[in-house]
Amino acid sequence: MKITGAEAIIKALELEGTDTIFGYPGAAISPFYDALLNSRIRHILTRHEQGAAHAANGYARVTGKPGVCVSTSGPGATNLITGIANAYMDSIPIIAITGQVRSDMIGTDAFQEADITGSAAPFTKHSYLVKAAGELPRIIKEAFHIAATGRPGPVVIDIPIDVQNSVFEFQSPKAVEIKGYKPTVKGHPMQIKKAAAALEEAKKPVICAGGGVIAANAAGEMLELAEKRNIPVVTTLMGIGAIPSAHPLHFGMVGTHGSQAANSALHHADLVLILGARVGDRAIGAASTLAKRARIIHIDVDPAEIGKNIDVSIPLVGDLKLTLKDLLGYVKASEDKEWLCEAAEKRLKVQQKAAAERGKHKDTGYIDPKYLLSMLADFLPEEAVVTTEVGQNQIWAANNLQVRMPKTFITSGGLGTMGYGLPAAIGAKIGRPDVPVVVISGDGSFQMSMQELGTMKQHDIDVKIVLFNNCRLGMVRELQLTKHSGRYSQVCLDSNPDFTALAAAYGFRGEKICSNDEIRPALERMTGTKGPYLLECMVDPMEPTL
Amino acid sequence: MSKHTLSVLVENHAGVLSRVAGLFSRRGFNIDSLAVGVTENPDVSRMTIVVEGDEYIVEQVSKQLNKLVDVIKIKRLDKHESITRELSLIKVSANAATRSEIVQLVEIFRAKIVDVSKTTLTIEASGSGDKVAALEDMLKQFGIKEIVRTGTIAIERGNRIIKVTNNEEGEING
Known part of the structure; x- marks a missing residue:
């Protein structure tokens, strides 16, 4: 025809x-x-x-x-x-x-x-x-x-x-045949055996999970491997969700904006199994010193990522799910928990310190964003999707949200694109209409894509917006504090609109909260409301990222 | 920093050259020379790329090139197991007094005179880069007016061939 x-x-x-x-x-x-x-x-x-x-x-x-x-x-x-x-x-x-x-x-x-x-x-x-x-x-x-x-x-x-x-004349295309495009799927058996042997020799192994684990649907295999040998798991920003936040083997996000527990585990490891991660500078800053301290096994479907940013002892190219399945066949279970306990002790100290600080600055006119994020999951089913914008809101979310399943934490990792979160949440809600979708936003990022409120309205897309308003470009402000002796340049957003009124202009419900006591009831109202909701949370302009 | 020669089979269609060239500039790789032409298979072009860099750079160049969908195959050529050539056209000043001396030189280098005028000689020289450079050096005394050079092209010695149908992945697939 x-x-x-x-x-x-x-x-x-x-x-x-x-x-x-x-x-x-x-x-x-x-x-x-x-x-x-x-x-x-x-x-x-x-x-x-x-x-x-x-x-x-x-x-x-x-x-x-x-x-x-x-x-x-x-x-x-x-x-x-x-x-x-x-x-x-x-x-x-x-x-x-x-x-x-x-x-x-x-x-x-x-x-x-x-x-x-x-x-x-x-x-x-x-x-x-x-x-x-x-x-x-x-x-x-x-x-x-x-x-x-x-x-x-x-x-x-x-x-x-x-x-x-x-x-x-339309003719249905034949099977795809591209001469120059044949991704390696199956890991090399010899390399897999080497990796298995190295894992068994290691005294202090750590798994570093990147976005590739999620993309390859390999979270289950990774967890099986980690549990089989009691291996602490750290993730990159893109790897969040590869392991449930509350899992005993989870040590948090690595990197400049990561958790102390994760960075410490990586620092003391004698072997790092990097899975579907590209060893970006924000995740693993001192790659060369890490490679000197520890053996590196790097599994990735992209051969160009292996050896690009870190020297690798055992390179392994292949689809993560298949490769990990093969690897599991060679790795014996271990009851040794000495290293895990050592790392967990450090983690406990970090967690206790954080818990002590949580929910402070009462009656100051501000809420504690970390406190809010740490309890958000209580109001959402485990398959609920949370997207983030970029900046402090993103790092607060990455370090404090309880993420329970792969593909439920959606953020702009590599490019760090402000204005990503809201439209990404819209796409996520279209893709998963059956689950609640929340975007964690900041007053800077929100204003880069806030016109998409119109998209939500027109297509009846139920996205909840948690907007941290510190009237600042908070991440840059902090950088200017630490790197430019507090000479603040163009980081004040003094003319922010009334965000809840803006939401109301689209017919969306919303509210503004200014104290920690208001958090729980507000989250309850937000998640209990059918249709879009904008929860504006006033945050101290000097609130630190970590 | 040493030079490395990569032979790259690519799809013969528009945009491929810019993809390859763009990759070099954006990843900060230095191209020494790049020569491209169609192969015995009209759907396929062959690029000979000479890059300067250490082992890490060459591995990265190969791997990144391999990621381009239009790139079918890459092989790093061993200096001793391959023949490399470049072609130069050199226009030198010449007069009745110097002409015969230039002609002698050209013969020694097994180059060719391809054009002559009252005041110039144009020489076609092919060979390895070193040979062409040596000839250029000798011609300097007469006054070089213009030089045009191609990039290096290279082929392996003996019965080794690089073909699309040949499915072996070469050395670059980590």
Whole structure:
């Protein structure tokens, strides 16, 4: 049957099982939007293209399926770039479909022309500029395959308007066969045996779990391995959720903004098993000294990550789930808990100190954000999804939330993108309509994406917003305090709007709290309310991150 | 810092060169030279890339290149087990007095005179980079007006070949 290129895009998306797309129309993508009217695919109209990309990201992270975002050419496409870069840094599968000017106009600086495949190249796993409608079925199938397999990542498909309009005979694509793309799935048996032997020799092993553990659905296997040999588990920011926060083997997040218990465990380890983590500078700062102290086993599906940031004793390339399954076959159980107890003792001290400080500054007009976050889980089912913005709110959440399952803590890890949390929460709620979704926000980040309240309103998306308002760009303020002798430069947000009134303008309920005593009842009201809710929490501007 | 030669098979379509070149600049790798041309298979191009760097850099270059979907295969060529060539066109000043001396030099280097005018000679020289550099050095005294050089191309000695159908992953797959 002959159909247009635009209809073919829809059909190919349907063949990939796409049920929802996030986007924003425009001239160069108008044939696609016309064809969309005849499709079952749900379209979420965001208020900014960047919101569409972040929402696709949130959707992908909770469902494990690639998220799809759509924009027009030129500014629509360039507005996607931050979202694409964000997905690239965190290895999240998204497909970005962009309209493009007519093929014969490309290169003439036509109205709303931008070289999106070129400008997004540093942040895409792959990209396509479609030359003929006949290529569309194959390209879209390949794009989903590339985005979701191996180390996941964003793929851009740029489609000139004449290609969307041209009519051709649609043929379902054959199985994907790309000469230059064959991710290694199965770990090398010899390396697996070596890793097993090293684990058994180690006196003080630590597992460092990254986002790869969650992406590969390997949390169960990892936990089995950790429990089999009583191995303390630390996570990166992206790895939060790989192990339940309350698990006795969980030691918290590593890094400059991580927990003392986690960093101490890493510091005293004689072997570190790095799983699906790229050893970023924020997570493991002194990688070279760590590698001198401890043997490093690094398992990752991306060979380029192994040996990039840390010298590795035993490299192992493969899908984490399969590789850990194989590894479990070679590792004997151990009853030795000496190292675990040693590390747990330190952890207990850190926890006791934190607990003593929790809920302080009573009657000061402020709430304690860490205190709030530590009890948030009491009001939510374990599969509830929490997203965060970027800044102090993110680190408070990372270190204090009780995260009980993989894929329930969604944050911008690598790029650190302010304005990510709210649209990501929207995407997460679309992907998991059955569970509550909460975004942890700050007054700075919130104002980068607050136009997406309109998206929530229009599409009836029930996201709860916990907004920490310290009238500051708190993370930068703290940095200026420690690194620039307290010379504060451009970190005061003195003209914040009345956030609850803003929510009310969209018809959302909300309230503002200023003391710790108000936290519990407010959380109860928020989680008990059907529909969006904005809980504004006044926070001391001098509240530290850690 | 030593030089390393990578032979890279890539899809022969638009945008591949910019992806490869972009990767080098954004990861901060130094390209010494890059030469690209179509292979015996018209769907496939072969790039010969000479990079400067230590073992870590070359491994990273190979691994990062390998991540590009358009890159089909990479092989690092052993200096002693491969033949490398570059081609130069050198235009030197020449007059009745110097012309025969230049011609002699060109013969010694087994280069060729490809164009002549009353005031210039244009020489085509091919060989390893060292050889071309030595010729250039000898020609300096006559006054070099212009030099055009290709990047290095390289092929392995003996019956070894680098082909798409050949499924062995080479040395770079950690």
